[in-house]
Amino acid sequence: MAFKEIKTEELNNNVFGDIGKKWMLISAQKPDGSINTMTASWGAMGVLWNKNVFFCFVRPQRYTHEFTEASDKISISFFGEEYRDALTLCGRKSGRDCDKISLAGLTPFAENGNVGFKEAERIIYGKKIYAGKLDPKAFISEDIEKHYNGDYHTVYICEIEKIEEKE
Ligand SMILES: Cc1cc2nc3c(=O)[nH]c(=O)nc-3n(C[C@H](O)[C@H](O)[C@H](O)COP(=O)(O)O)c2cc1C
Numbered sequence: 001m002a003f004k005e006i007k008t009e010e011l012n013n014n015v016f017g018d019i020g021k022k023w024m025l026i027s028a029q030k031p032d033g034s035i036n037t038m039t040a041s042w043g044a045m046g047v048l049w050n051k052n053v054f055f056c057f058v059r060p061q062r063y064t065h066e067f068t069e070a071s072d073k074i075s076i077s078f079f080g081e082e083y084r085d086a087l088t089l090c091g092r093k094s095g096r097d098c099d100k101i102s103l104a105g106l107t108p109f110a111e112n113g114n115v116g117f118k119e120a121e122r123i124i125y126g127k128k129i130y131a132g133k134l135d136p137k138a139f140i141s142e143d144i145e146k147h148y149n150g151d152y153h154t155v156y157i158c159e160i161e162k163i164e165e166k167e
Pocket residue numbers: 023036037038039040041042043057058059061062063064065087088090091092093094095096
């Protein structure tokens with residue numbers, strides 16, 4: 001159950017597989033201490049403004065959006081295949097309607113205002129450095145608009161503060 005901290009240079013996972021295929025939980029904590037999380041399979045990791053960053057994309061109607069807006073921290077957590085059902089649940093149910101974290105059998109904890117899960121195999125803790133709504137006027141490919149019904153994602157770019165991996 002213990003985690004060890006690793007450096008970004010020590011990450012040797014394939015980001016396309018991790019985000020696109022394994023999926024991740026995007027989590028944040030409100031100032032009142034409450035936590036919410038949601039499954040995501042779109043996102044990115046890289047280097048920007050001389051910082052190691054991740055990008056995540058949250059539609060405005062998600063309950064999680066209230067949390068990512070209210071907090072200056074966001075985390076992304078990755079899980080083993082045995083948690084596929086838990087991630088499916090967190091991607092189908094809203095924390096507005098139920099305690100989906102308990103229903104999913106996950107145990108959240110807060111670390112310096114950021115959220116981790118005991119069951120995660122890797123937690124990447126970020127600090128928001130950019131937040132903004134996607135501008136459809138900037139869509140170049142005609143393929144993009146079909147993903148929306150006016151509910152353009154808020155893009156969060158987060159500086160990676162810490163990475164923990166299960167020992
Ligand atoms: C595999 C998968 C990937 C998803 N990726 C995203 C995403 O990148 N951005 C997003 O806003 N919603 C995404 N969703 C939808 C949210 O996870 C879903 O609407 C969730 O119920 C929101 O929960 P909340 O209302 O508690 O925030 C995804 C769902 C699934 C199942």
